[in-house]
Amino acid sequence: MAGGSSHSIAKPIALGVLIALGYFIAVPLLSGGSGYVLNVVTTMAAVSFISFGVWLTFAIGRINLAQAGFALIGAYVTAISVAHLGLSFWVALPLSGLVAAIIGGLIGWPVLRLKGVYFAMITLCITEACRLTALSFPGITRGAQGMVDLPLPGDLSLFGLVIIPAFEKGARLPFFYLAGTLMMLGLLFMWLLDTSRVGAVFRSLRQNEDLASSLGINVAKYRVVAFMVACFYAGVGGGFFAALQQNVYPTSFQVIDSVYFMVYCFVGGLEFVIGPLIGALVMMTSFELLHEFQRYQTVIYSGLMILCILLMPNGILSVVRRRSSKAKGANNA
Amino acid sequence: MLEVSGLTKVFGGLTAVNNISFNLSKGDILSIIGPNGAGKSTCFKLIASFLTPTAGTVRFNGTDITGIGPSNVALRGIVRTFQENTFFQDMSVRDAILLGHQKDCKASLAGMIFRTPRSRQDNREASDYADRVLEMMDMQHLADTVAGALPHGMLRRLGIAVALAAKPQLLLLDEPFAGLNSDETKKGVDLIRKIRDAGITPILVEHDMTAVMSVSERILVVNFGSKIAEGTPAEIQRNEKVIEAYLGAEDEEIGL
Amino acid sequence: MTQVLLNALVVGTTYALIALGITIIFSIMKVVNFAHGQLYMIGGFVVYYFNVVFGLPFWFGLLMSFLIVGALGVVMELFLFRPVMLRVKREEVTMLLAMGTAVFLESLALIVFGEKQRGVPPIATGIFELFGARLPTGRVVVIFIAAALIIALMAFIGYTKTGRALRAMAQDREATALQGVNLKWLSAMGFGLGTGLAGLAGGLLVAIFAVHTGAGTAVSIKAFLMIMIGGAGVLSGAILGGFVLGVLESVGYALLPGSMTFLVIFLIVIGFLIVRPNGIMGKPWG
Numbered sequence: 001m002a003g004g005s006s007h008s009i010a011k012p013i014a015l016g017v018l019i020a021l022g023y024f025i026a027v028p029l030l031s032g033g034s035g036y037v038l039n040v041v042t043t044m045a046a047v048s049f050i051s052f053g054v055w056l057t058f059a060i061g062r063i064n065l066a067q068a069g070f071a072l073i074g075a076y077v078t079a080i081s082v083a084h085l086g087l088s089f090w091v092a093l094p095l096s097g098l099v100a101a102i103i104g105g106l107i108g109w110p111v112l113r114l115k116g117v118y119f120a121m122i123t124l125c126i127t128e129a130c131r132l133t134a135l136s137f138p139g140i141t142r143g144a145q146g147m148v149d150l151p152l153p154g155d156l157s158l159f160g161l162v163i164i165p166a167f168e169k170g171a172r173l174p175f176f177y178l179a180g181t182l183m184m185l186g187l188l189f190m191w192l193l194d195t196s197r198v199g200a201v202f203r204s205l206r207q208n209e210d211l212a213s214s215l216g217i218n219v220a221k222y223r224v225v226a227f228m229v230a231c232f233y234a235g236v237g238g239g240f241f242a243a244l245q246q247n248v249y250p251t252s253f254q255v256i257d258s259v260y261f262m263v264y265c266f267v268g269g270l271e272f273v274i275g276p277l278i279g280a281l282v283m284m285t286s287f288e289l290l291h292e293f294q295r296y297q298t299v300i301y302s303g304l305m306i307l308c309i310l311l312m313p314n315g316i317l318s319v320v321r322r323r324s325s326k327a328k329g330a331n332n333a
Numbered sequence: 334m335l336e337v338s339g340l341t342k343v344f345g346g347l348t349a350v351n352n353i354s355f356n357l358s359k360g361d362i363l364s365i366i367g368p369n370g371a372g373k374s375t376c377f378k379l380i381a382s383f384l385t386p387t388a389g390t391v392r393f394n395g396t397d398i399t400g401i402g403p404s405n406v407a408l409r410g411i412v413r414t415f416q417e418n419t420f421f422q423d424m425s426v427r428d429a430i431l432l433g434h435q436k437d438c439k440a441s442l443a444g445m446i447f448r449t450p451r452s453r454q455d456n457r458e459a460s461d462y463a464d465r466v467l468e469m470m471d472m473q474h475l476a477d478t479v480a481g482a483l484p485h486g487m488l489r490r491l492g493i494a495v496a497l498a499a500k501p502q503l504l505l506l507d508e509p510f511a512g513l514n515s516d517e518t519k520k521g522v523d524l525i526r527k528i529r530d531a532g533i534t535p536i537l538v539e540h541d542m543t544a545v546m547s548v549s550e551r552i553l554v555v556n557f558g559s560k561i562a563e564g565t566p567a568e569i570q571r572n573e574k575v576i577e578a579y580l581g582a583e584d585e586e587i588g589l
Numbered sequence: 590m591t592q593v594l595l596n597a598l599v600v601g602t603t604y605a606l607i608a609l610g611i612t613i614i615f616s617i618m619k620v621v622n623f624a625h626g627q628l629y630m631i632g633g634f635v636v637y638y639f640n641v642v643f644g645l646p647f648w649f650g651l652l653m654s655f656l657i658v659g660a661l662g663v664v665m666e667l668f669l670f671r672p673v674m675l676r677v678k679r680e681e682v683t684m685l686l687a688m689g690t691a692v693f694l695e696s697l698a699l700i701v702f703g704e705k706q707r708g709v710p711p712i713a714t715g716i717f718e719l720f721g722a723r724l725p726t727g728r729v730v731v732i733f734i735a736a737a738l739i740i741a742l743m744a745f746i747g748y749t750k751t752g753r754a755l756r757a758m759a760q761d762r763e764a765t766a767l768q769g770v771n772l773k774w775l776s777a778m779g780f781g782l783g784t785g786l787a788g789l790a791g792g793l794l795v796a797i798f799a800v801h802t803g804a805g806t807a808v809s810i811k812a813f814l815m816i817m818i819g820g821a822g823v824l825s826g827a828i829l830g831g832f833v834l835g836v837l838e839s840v841g842y843a844l845l846p847g848s849m850t851f852l853v854i855f856l857i858v859i860g861f862l863i864v865r866p867n868g869i870m871g872k873p874w875g
Contacts, residue, residue: 009448063681110863117621117821120684121813122862128810129855135848189446197431197438197445197452200424204432207421214381214415215499216407216436225442255806259688266685298696305689306669313677 009192020184027180028173038172044284045179046240049186051264051276053233056190058270059199060226061206062112066123068257069130070100070231074238075248076134079147082243084140089153090164093239100235101228108227109220127258134250146249153178153243175244182240186233187277193229194273202226267308334359334534335380335411335503340389342375349375351558352389357536357551359502362529364537364545367555368578373538374416374507376555380536381413381505382406393503408436410502414492414509420480426491427476430466433498434459463498469527470494486517493524503534510541522548546570554578591722593843594836599728599797601835602735603790607808608815608827609742610786614662616759616822617779620670620683624691626809628784631698632658632791633800637707647712651734651792658788659781665690666780671773691805698802708799731793738789739828746824755779759822814858820868829869 031037050071057064074096081092111122134141141147153174156164167174193199201222204212213219242248260283261276267283268275286304290297335357342350350372357363365373378384380391385400392398398406403413421429438445438459440452467473470490475483480491489509496504509525510518518541525535525548539545545552546566554562554569556578562569569575607629614622622628632654639650673686715726746752754775757765762772791800791808811834816822819830837857841850862868 058681063684107859111859114862114866116680117615117684118817118862118866121621121817122859124813125810125855125858129852132848132852132855136846136852192448193446196448197435197440197456198442200428200432201435203424204421204429207423208419210383210403211415211419211421211495212432213403214383214407214413215433215495216404216412217432218404255810256692259685259692262681262685263689266681270681295700299693299700302689302693302696306686306693309673309682309686309689310669313673313682 009195012191013188016184016188020180023184024177024180028176035172038176040284040288042172042176042179042244044280045176045183046237046244047261047284048264048277048280049179049182049240050234050237051261051280052186052190052273053230053237054258054261055265055270055273055276056193056202056226056230056233058265059194059202059206060223061209062115062123062223062227063117063120063262064123064227064230065120065255065258065262066104066107066126067230067234067261068253068255069123069127070104070234071238071241071257072127072130072134072248072250072253073103074100074235075242075252076141076147076238077235078239078242079150079248080140082151083147088156089151089243090156093236093243096239097232097236100238101232104231104234105224105228108224108231112220112223112227124255124258127253127255131250131254141248141250144250146247146252147242148247150242150246150248152246179240179244182236183277187274191273198222198225263305267305269314334394335536336390336392337380338390338392340376340379340391341387342372342379342384343387348558350379350386350555353555353558353560354389355553355560355563357503357534359534360529360532361550362525362535362537362548363551363553364539364549365553365555366539366542366545369540371555372558373555375558377413377505377507377536377538380406381411383413404436407499407501410500411505412496412499412501412503413505414489414496414507416507416511420488420491420495422481423479425477425479426472426483426494427463427467429480429491429495430463430498431459433466433495434462434500436499462500466494466498469497469531470524486513489513489521490524493528497528497533501533503536504528506535506537506539508539509537510539510544518544591720593839595719595722595724597832597836597839599724599732599835600838601832602732602739603794603831604811604815604835605739605828605831606735606786606790606793607812608819608831609739609824610783610790611812612783612816612819612822612824612827613755613786614780614783615816616824617755617776618666618670618674619680620674620687621813621821622783623684623687623809624665624694624805625784625787625812626805626807627691627694627698628658628661628787628805629791629794629808630800630802630805631661631694632788633795633804634698634702634707634791634802635788636792636795637709637800640709641707647709647796650709651789654788654792655785658791659785661788662784663777663781665784666777670780671776691809695802695805702802704802706799706801707795709795712796728797731796735790735793738786742786743824751775751778755782814854816868817858817862818868820870823868823870826868826870833869 027041028038050067054064054067077096077099078089078092081087081095082089107126111119114122135143152167152169155162155166201212201217204217205219205223209219238253241252264279264283265276266279268277268279287297287301290300293300338354340350340353341348353376365376367373375384379386382398382401382403382405390397390399393409393411398409438455440449440455444452467476470493472490472494475487480488483491493506493509510521513521522544528535537545537549549566552564552566552569553560554575561574561578562572564572607625611622611625614620635654635657636647636650639645639653640647669686669690670683674683677683711727712730717724717726717729746755754765758772758775758779765772815830815834816827818833819826837854838850841853845853
């Protein structure tokens with residue numbers, strides 16, 4: 001597992017690139033120019049990107065409900081950078097991730113000493129604290145009115161060469177490609193991390209921090225690193241949504257969003273790096289399908305979610321895996 | 334190589350370890366024994382820096398390592414095992430042993446994630462070392478078994494294997510024989526000798542008197558947090574205070 | 590200042606009820622009930638319906654809020670938490686289940702009760718004066734009811750057979766089962782008692798503040814703050830946490846602009862948990 005010689009990662013990456021290309025070509029074709037489908041897919045990709053971060057904190061054995069809070073931080077950093085500071089969106093986006101990661105590191109260092117429910121509760125409070133911060137400093141964030149009419153991402157050029165053209169008003173495709181790229185890169189990095197030694201260390205933290213530290217592993221350092229990476233994902237994802245919606249409100253990311261990010265990880269299965277993506281796909285698709293039930297949409301949706309937990313307490317992918325291992329067992333016999 | 338002086342730990346008014354001092358030179362098998370609740374385990378945790386002492390110092394190879402934290406102690410070459418079944422539940426034996434090598438990896442975090450040549454070199458070294466540990470512990474056939482599925486006796490063996498993978502100079506074994514039958518205990522005694530012969534100095538905290546007497550070169554007896562005797566097994570067996578302490582404890586255990 | 594402290598007393602006593610409810614559930618099931626705030630909100634609406642819509646007395650509505658929300662808790666325990674906890678590998682799952690229940694209850698409430706903010710007519714008229722501070726008599730009545738409920742609850746848990754069985758179960762489920770106690774009903778009843786308290790708190794506070802369907806999450810967050818301050822799983826800690834939060838909140842609202850109060854409280858609690866990760870009365874647990 002920690003072995004990873006070069007060819008063992010080359011093959012899956014090649015396969016991933018193929019799937020990515022297929023995704024980038026097929027989805028716009030299949031959507032048949034429907035803005036609605038493209039919007040949903042874009043949101044789904046960006047949301048699963050943010051959820052990867054939650055997944056990572058699950059991997060070190062922490063239930064992280066702060067993700068929406070850090071996404072809100074990222075959203076405001078992007079909004080303030082492009083609206084007040086006049087920075088390019090392409091600078092603001094990674095900057096949002098960095099700021100979220102740094103704040104995450106500062107808060108995470110002490111808070112990550114807490115475990116289990118305590119950590120879940122405190123991170124929930126962090127999300128709420130982020131919302132209240134946005135409300136409390138209207139001089140910078142415009143408070144409850146929110147920051148609206150943010151400029152669309154401009155072009156990204158390097159040495160006079162335009163790499164990404166400026167986003168046009170009303171165009172859906174640029175955001176679809178951006179979200180898709182983020183999702184793919186996010187997944188690639190998570191996968192590299194999970195299959196590396198660092199991933200093994202993270203799993204060891206979830207299973208027993210004392211034992212890990214007795215082996216000379218700096219537990220505090222590793223869990224802060226994991227949390228900072230998670231916050232980076234949140235920050236970048238939040239920044240993306242600020243650009244996509246061209247506005248940010250203190251309510252853009254709330255406690256319930258943190259819960260949903262966690263739901264996506266859980267539904268997809270916590271043992272698999274691709275879990276958040278599968279979870280977001282399944283849950284968001286079903287939410288959209290329930291659209292015609294209008295005001296009953298959320299009730300049915302949450303009802304299905306509860307049912308899902310009742311029937312598959314270990315996630316969808318775990319069921320798939322159980323099937324396949326059963327099939328294997330049958331073959332051997 | 335290890336000098337413990339005046340080690341004291343007070344838990345809210347209760348003195349668990351009281352002014353314990355001893356020295357240990359490389360290659361000696363030392364056992365710390367004493368009745369239940371005598372403070373052996375606390376003493377152990379203080380050395381491994383899982384607890385910070387109220388007073389006293391622990392010096393290792395001449396440097397003061399008092400209270401520097403478990404991972405730093407491990408980096409300097411002191412690794413402990415655990416009493417209860419503390420293990421990585423979902424990890425295979427081999428993966429757990431590979432993890433023990435983590436502290437000797439030279440690649441940076443990013444290097445590990447992006448598979449730099451240096452990190453691949455680390456992985457090869459870890460893999461070779463894991464093979465050696467598996468062989469030494471006679472666990473090759475269990476390499477791919479998940480820890481949670483191992484039988485009880487093997488878990489203890491796994492604990493020692495993982496600790497060995499961290500290449501300790503000093504290995505603190507917390508009740509390595511607890512819950513083992515006499516046959517397993519005999520194997521354990523051989524194993525501890527083997528570990529010593531491989532250049533690692535073991536310290537034991539143990540209950541099992543027969544095993545302790547046969548494996549130890551020196552014994553330290555602790556009662557009510559204080560050291561009451563120190564010497565060779567033969568000396569300890571004759572020591573009045575020790576006999577008294579153990580008889581007293583036995584009375585309690587039997588319930589007289 | 591007396592005024593602020595009196596306000597703190599009003600809020601603190603009802604908060605203590607909320608914290609006691611969540612603590613009872615936590616100590617017997619090891620589940621943090623994320624739906625607690627939603628149950629509180631439902632309790633408020635029950636009182637509103639009985640008192641305003643059906644025109645029945647306030648105390649009757651209060652009784653019904655306890656019974657109805659308590660019954661809801663029993664159902665949740667029997668049909669949701671128990672089956673999942675029997676099979677589940679990780680504690681995250683029960684937490685998620687509680688969150689899912691919270692979303693479900695809130696969206697259901699939105700359909701049944703609508704978006705409007707609801708309140709009840711004052712339960713008592715007049716102004717009560719104490720050391721120069723003025724308090725509407727209605728609030729004084731609320732303090733007394735809440736205090737009486739807390740005392741009754743502590744007496745129930747401390748001195749009745751069922752209460753002792755609940756405590757024993759919180760300590761050690763297996764040992765309690767060995768003594769021939771029917772764990773199944775006891776645990777469902779404990780859960781129901783916990784949610785019933787949330788309903789009672791909601792029902793009581795509707796007499797002071799109005800209730801609306803979106804109130805749940807904020808109440809849950811306050812409940813978490815209280816048990817983090819007091820220590821999870823300890824009844825005395827829950828009461829203490831309730832009062833501490835009541836004081837912090839009242840002082841904060843008196844001194845700071847609106848949204849700052851809870852921001853400051855969050856920072857205080859985060860700072861406090863760094864020093865005392867188990868709260869004031871909490872025992873260490875992982």
